[in-house]
Amino acid sequence: MSGVLGILGDGLAIVGVFLASTVVFDVAHATLHVCLRSRAAPLRALGHLHGWHHRFADCDLQIHEEWTRQNLSWHVIPEYLTHVSFSALLLLVLPTRWVVGALVIQTLVFVLILRARGMDINHRSITHLRAYPPSYFCLPQYHALHHAWVDAHYSSWIKTLDHALGTGAQLAGRSVAWAGTAGEKDDAFANALADELARAGARPLGAAHDDHEGLRDLDILVVGDDADEAIEHFARETVARRLPPEVWAMAPRAATTLRYWRDPRVLYRHLDVPPDARRDSAAARSAARRTLSGVRRGFNWVPAAGWARGLLHYLRVRWL
Numbered sequence: 511m512s513g514v515l516g517i518l519g520d521g522l523a524i525v526g527v528f529l530a531s532t533v534v535f536d537v538a539h540a541t542l543h544v545c546l547r548s549r550a551a552p553l554r555a556l557g558h559l560h561g562w563h564h565r566f567a568d569c570d571l572q573i574h575e576e577w578t579r580q581n582l583s584w585h586v587i588p589e590y591l592t593h594v595s596f597s598a599l600l601l602l603v604l605p606t607r608w609v610v611g612a613l614v615i616q617t618l619v620f621v622l623i624l625r626a627r628g629m630d631i632n633h634r635s636i637t638h639l640r641a642y643p644p645s646y647f648c649l650p651q652y653h654a655l656h657h658a659w660v661d662a663h664y665s666s667w668i669k670t671l672d673h674a675l676g677t678g679a680q681l682a683g684r685s686v687a688w689a690g691t692a693g694e695k696d697d698a699f700a701n702a703l704a705d706e707l708a709r710a711g712a713r714p715l716g717a718a719h720d721d722h723e724g725l726r727d728l729d730i731l732v733v734g735d736d737a738d739e740a741i742e743h744f745a746r747e748t749v750a751r752r753l754p755p756e757v758w759a760m761a762p763r764a765a766t767t768l769r770y771w772r773d774p775r776v777l778y779r780h781l782d783v784p785p786d787a788r789r790d791s792a793a794a795r796s797a798a799r800r801t802l803s804g805v806r807r808g809f810n811w812v813p814a815a816g817w818a819r820g821l822l823h824y825l826r827v828r829w830l
Contacts, residue, residue: 524611527600531593531612532667538592540664540671559584566628567657571636571752573629581628589666590620632666640774641754644810651754655680658753669808678808682711684729687718689740698794699760699787699814700732706798710806718744730756732781738766745775758805758812760788764827771810779805782823784815 545557566574566581593616601609623630632653639658642651648665656663659680665672672678686707688700704714718724718731718740725731725747733740741757748755756777759766770778787797797814804812813820 520607520611523604523608524615527597527604527608527612528593528615529668531596531616533665533670534596535589535592536665536671539666540675540677543660543664564657564660567633569658569660571639571654571657573633573635575627578627582624586620586623586628590616637752638750639753641777643772643774655753663808673807673809676803676806679805681707681802681806683713685713685715685727686730686732687715687724687728688732688734689718689744690734690737697734697788698791699783699797700734702787702791702794702798703732703801706802710802726751728755730758732758732760734760735763738763738769741766741770741776745773749775767827778810780811780827782811782813782815782820784819787814 539560542557542560545553546561548554548557562577562580562583563585566577566585568574594613597609597612597616632650636654639654640651642649642655645652646669648663648667648669652663652669653666662677662680663672664675664677669678686704688704707714712730715728718728725744728744728748731740731744737759741759744755744757754775754777756779757770758779758781759770760781760783767778767780770776771780781801783797783801784793787793800816801812801814804814811820811824813824815823
């Protein structure tokens with residue numbers, strides 16, 4: 511039994527080293543995007559080398575094979591070198607077998623990407639992107655959003671960096687409307703959330719209308735209680751869009767969350783809003799700030815009422 515536990519422990523440690531190396535690359539990746547906006551010409555030039563990757567897989571989620579060589583040279587190979595360099599440094603503090611195991615995984619992934627000429631599972635032409643299901647791992651649908659919005663979704667394998675930096679969602683420039691009880695004028699939280707969204711660069715549009723064209727162009731629908739019909743109507747009207755729209759549900763019924771939690775048509779976020787925030791302006795402002803903080807970090811369950819209450823509510827709705 512001890513031998514089995516030892517093998518299991520070594521396996522988990524190897525995976526841990528591998529995932530840690532991916533987070534180090536994510537830091538370098540985000541830094542390159544910062545360099546693109548630098549006033550210093552050398553830093554901009556460094557950032558532009560990574561720009562070949564975004565020419566290869568563009569903001570319309572299309573692959574341009576004419577940039578394959580540049581993508582391999584300035585993205586795939588540097589990514590691999592970052593992984594193995596970090597892992598090699600860990601030989602100073604970790605058992606050799608853990609590091610070597612991680613290096614084997616990194617090299618295998620690298621070879622598979624080279625064989626695919628950069629068109630791995632995360633980099634393929636997409637005409638219609640499905641919503642990513644809630645997960646701590648960066649699924650292909652999640653990574654594709656980084657190519658659509660290059661200043662968000664930096665994480666490659668696990669969402670640690672996006673959670674830390676608040677780069678797990680795009681808000682600037684996106685249109686937001688309210689439906690159901692969320693659109694009531696006396697809803698203090700809805701009003702506070704609209705103010706926070708405007709400060710974040712989003713475009714709050716007030717109450718949603720049932721006209722088809724308006725819904726088809728809408729990015730985010732915020733709904734209140736018993737809003738299944740509004741969510742379903744929104745999902746039907748936006749099903750042909752290239753990028754999935756988002757639904758933010760304020761204090762929804764448990765059945766609503768269970769129904770839409772993994773719906774590929776919409777990116778669903780459960781806003782766990784405390785009841786007093788719907789009436790009290792001070793509580794509403796605090797809850798709205800916590801909500802935007804959670805959304806920015808890419809959470810699908812957003813604990814606007816605080817982490818302790820949010821965790822208990824999550825366990826009750828999802829598993830009990």
